[in-house]
Amino acid sequence: MKARQSLGSRLAEGVSGGLLRVFLIVVGLFWLVPTIGLLLSSLRAPEDIAASGWWKVFTEPSQITFDSYRKLLENEDITSSLLNTVWITVPATLLVVIIGSLAGYAFAWMEFPGRDWWFLGVVGLLVVPVQVALIPIAELFGKIGVFGSVLGVVLFHVGFGLPFAVFLLRNFFAEIPRELLEAARLDGAGELRLFFRVVMPLGAPAIAALGIFQFLWVWNDLLVALIFSDSGSQPITVALQTQVRQFGNNIDVLAPGAFISMVVPLAVFFAFQRQFVSGVMAGAVK
Amino acid sequence: MTSVSAAGGDKPPAAPKSRKSVTGTRRTVAALFLLPALVLLGALVVYPIGYSVVRSFYDQSGDGFAGIDNYKSLFTDEGIRTALKNNIIWVVFAPTIATALGLIFAVLTERVRWGTAFKLVVFMPMAISMLAAGIIFRLVYDQDPDKGVANAVWVGVHDTFSQASAFPKAHPGRESPLKPAGGGAFITTSPVRTGEAVSLPLVGVAPDLMPDGAKAAVAPKPEPDKVTGTTWQDFTRGKGVGTLNTVDPAELGYAGMKVEAVKDGKVVASATAADDGTFTLPAAADGAQLRLPASNFKEPYNGLDWLGPSLVTPSIIGSYIWMWAGFAMVLIAAGLASVPRELLEAARVDGASEWQVFRRVTVPLLAPVLAVVAVTLMINVLKIFDLVFIIAPGSSQDDANVLALELYRKGFSEDQPGIASAISVFLLLLVIPVMWFNVRRLRREVRR
Numbered sequence: 001m002k003a004r005q006s007l008g009s010r011l012a013e014g015v016s017g018g019l020l021r022v023f024l025i026v027v028g029l030f031w032l033v034p035t036i037g038l039l040l041s042s043l044r045a046p047e048d049i050a051a052s053g054w055w056k057v058f059t060e061p062s063q064i065t066f067d068s069y070r071k072l073l074e075n076e077d078i079t080s081s082l083l084n085t086v087w088i089t090v091p092a093t094l095l096v097v098i099i100g101s102l103a104g105y106a107f108a109w110m111e112f113p114g115r116d117w118w119f120l121g122v123v124g125l126l127v128v129p130v131q132v133a134l135i136p137i138a139e140l141f142g143k144i145g146v147f148g149s150v151l152g153v154v155l156f157h158v159g160f161g162l163p164f165a166v167f168l169l170r171n172f173f174a175e176i177p178r179e180l181l182e183a184a185r186l187d188g189a190g191e192l193r194l195f196f197r198v199v200m201p202l203g204a205p206a207i208a209a210l211g212i213f214q215f216l217w218v219w220n221d222l223l224v225a226l227i228f229s230d231s232g233s234q235p236i237t238v239a240l241q242t243q244v245r246q247f248g249n250n251i252d253v254l255a256p257g258a259f260i261s262m263v264v265p266l267a268v269f270f271a272f273q274r275q276f277v278s279g280v281m282a283g284a285v286k
Numbered sequence: 287m288t289s290v291s292a293a294g295g296d297k298p299p300a301a302p303k304s305r306k307s308v309t310g311t312r313r314t315v316a317a318l319f320l321l322p323a324l325v326l327l328g329a330l331v332v333y334p335i336g337y338s339v340v341r342s343f344y345d346q347s348g349d350g351f352a353g354i355d356n357y358k359s360l361f362t363d364e365g366i367r368t369a370l371k372n373n374i375i376w377v378v379f380a381p382t383i384a385t386a387l388g389l390i391f392a393v394l395t396e397r398v399r400w401g402t403a404f405k406l407v408v409f410m411p412m413a414i415s416m417l418a419a420g421i422i423f424r425l426v427y428d429q430d431p432d433k434g435v436a437n438a439v440w441v442g443v444h445d446t447f448s449q450a451s452a453f454p455k456a457h458p459g460r461e462s463p464l465k466p467a468g469g470g471a472f473i474t475t476s477p478v479r480t481g482e483a484v485s486l487p488l489v490g491v492a493p494d495l496m497p498d499g500a501k502a503a504v505a506p507k508p509e510p511d512k513v514t515g516t517t518w519q520d521f522t523r524g525k526g527v528g529t530l531n532t533v534d535p536a537e538l539g540y541a542g543m544k545v546e547a548v549k550d551g552k553v554v555a556s557a558t559a560a561d562d563g564t565f566t567l568p569a570a571a572d573g574a575q576l577r578l579p580a581s582n583f584k585e586p587y588n589g590l591d592w593l594g595p596s597l598v599t600p601s602i603i604g605s606y607i608w609m610w611a612g613f614a615m616v617l618i619a620a621g622l623a624s625v626p627r628e629l630l631e632a633a634r635v636d637g638a639s640e641w642q643v644f645r646r647v648t649v650p651l652l653a654p655v656l657a658v659v660a661v662t663l664m665i666n667v668l669k670i671f672d673l674v675f676i677i678a679p680g681s682s683q684d685d686a687n688v689l690a691l692e693l694y695r696k697g698f699s700e701d702q703p704g705i706a707s708a709i710s711v712f713l714l715l716l717v718i719p720v721m722w723f724n725v726r727r728l729r730r731e732v733r734r
Binding site: 017020021023024027028031032033034035037038041049052053054055099100102103105106107110111112116118119120122123124125126127128129130131132133134135136137138139140155156158159160162163166191195216219220221222223226227237240241244245247254255258259261262265266268269273276277280281 | 313315316317319320322323324326327329330331332333334335337338341391394395397398404406407408409410411412413414415416417418420421422423424425426432433434435438608613616617620665668669671672675676679680690693694697698703706707709710711713714717720721724725728729732
């Protein structure tokens with residue numbers, strides 16, 4: 001086919017192919033430049049930032065300095081809030097994965113009355129906006145004394161992470177071949193053994209996708225932590241948010257802080273692209 | 287053991303009809319597996335829904351029944367109305383633009399070898415927080431074209447297409463034949479005649495702001511049936527004005543200065559000064575006054591006020607699209623991968639152009655995916671909070687307001703939990719069609 005194309009159409013194809021490449025490169029730059037701007041801004045002194053644009057470092061590379069990062073890591077508010085982010089994100093992710101797996105398995109393979117209705121009820125909760133729960137949960141947490149604590153933030157994230165977890169895992173577990181489960185059962189496996197030795201390993205791809213999705217969701221959250229944490233339990237997003245009102249004056253905290261807060265999600269993203277994509281695709285209803 | 291053989295025995299394993307208890311579980315075991323999830327969902331998701339609905343009918347303190355007052359304020363409260371208007375703008379534009387870009391990127395990247403790298407770059411912003419994206423775009427949208435990359439690019443493009451006005455702060459010197467004409471323009475005190483040579487001297491342009499092409503000014507030479515003249519900077523650094531209102535050596539012409547001949551308030555002729563400051567007007571200018579219009583003296587163009595009241599919402603939507611176009615692209619690319627190639631090839635063999643193939647084959651086949659992407663983004667956009675909260679500066683945050691932000695303000699800084707609850711119930715009502723759709727789709731699958 002290719003060989004029989006006329007010279008003209010091949011020429012046109014070549015030109016449009018060239019245009020296409022140029023277009024995609026321009027768009028790609030469009031997408032990269034904002035992040036590069038943040039990175040280079042974080043590597044300049046505040047006086048330089050106030051005087052000129054970040055692209056100045058291309059002509060004056062001597063402006064690059066790690067001072068802002070050094071100061072940031074000596075700033076105890078920032079370091080403790082980074083730790084808080086970890087203390088919030090890790091439990092919130094593990095709990096959602098474990099509790100979601102238990103329920104997903106029950107919905108997929110156990111018999112009990114009204115099973116499908118219960119499951120549909122959970123599916124209905126998928127799109128409930130977190131905003132609906134902010135005020136009621138703030139009052140509830142106030143009463144039981146977890147308002148302002150890491151525990152409160154974790155609980156909220158677990159609650160709103162569960163519908164998606166149950167939905168995703170139940171659908172994945174349901175695809176496990178029945179024979180595998182029966183064989184394990186015939187070998188005398190009990191309920192827990194079956195769950196931990198057969199279902200969890202076979203469901204690993206879905207569990208990984210869910211885990212990464214939930215991890216990024218919680219790590220990147222601002223709104224929930226803004227309401228349910230206090231100055232001692234706030235994650236990095238909230239700590240940085242308090243500096244935004246004086247944007248120009250605090251740029252030496254905001255730029256490196258934002259970049260540090262991005263490092264972990266970006267590392268996770270590049271390391272687990274495939275799982276992340278499948279999590280995002282399954283989450284298209286959330 | 288016995289229960290397993292019973293369960294496995296009387297149902298053929300191949301039958302997909304029901305996944306009936308392979309495990310033959312006792313109900314108590316099932317309950318134990320479900321209990322943590324159901325308790326948490328009940329306490330943290332279901333109970334708050336009920337509470338919010340009830341709370342939305344009570345007044346500020348929560349003691350008195352308020353009927354539908356809180357819902358009325360959704361449409362009367364100034365802040366909420368702006369938020370509602372902006373949310374509509376968000377829901378209409380953000381998902382459609384992001385989906386359209388995602389579609390374009392997905393289709394185009396299929397044709398280049400480094401498509402995967404491109405996708406990675408566009409998809410990457412999805413992994414970062416809206417807070418970080420907000421900080422990124424505060425930098426991008428900085429008003430100063432020397433600092434914000436958006437205005438740097440915009441001013442660059444603008445100045446390429448419309449010449450930057452070259453003479454800010456120029457003004458008549460002592461005993462000048464020119465006087466201010468209002469609005470920043472200058473006009474000759476008396477009318478000009480053909481055959482006459484006119485001098486239009488000004489002072490005050492900083493040497494580094496003079497146009498690069500400006501040459502030494504040349505004294506005007508009279509020509510019959512024409513009005514000729516020179517407009518120049520009647521001042522040289524270090525030498526002062528020289529002879530007042532006369533072209534001295536080393537004084538520079540105002541290259542590119544616009545000159546208009548005005549008769550009875552109407553422009554009858556116009557010219558642009560050459561590099562040496564000379565200009566020539568036709569006979570029609572006879573008896574007119576010469577004016578140097580204000581456009582010559584404007585301050586240099588400073589770009590758009592991206593985060594000002596009128597542009598702030600479109601600007602923030604831009605940053606949202608930066609974050610989420612990659613999501614649309616990845617989902618659509620996955621859909622595209624499942625489109626049968628033969629179908630596209632067949633259309634091409636039949637002589638369809640690439641555009642026709644795209645329009646008539648690809649897009650219709652992708653319609654379900656496009657719908658899922660657009661609906662997902664709509665739900666997402668309804669709840670938009672972080673980006674607006676971070677990017678909109680205090681001065682224009684009221685103009686950028688959205689429902690989720692207003693809910694946060696009403697509920698947590700203005701102590702209006704009743705109204706905040708009404709907003710949250712309103713948001714919930716908006717997603718109920720999607721909820722219903724999800725449940726229906728799943729019910730079919732579960733029942734299979």
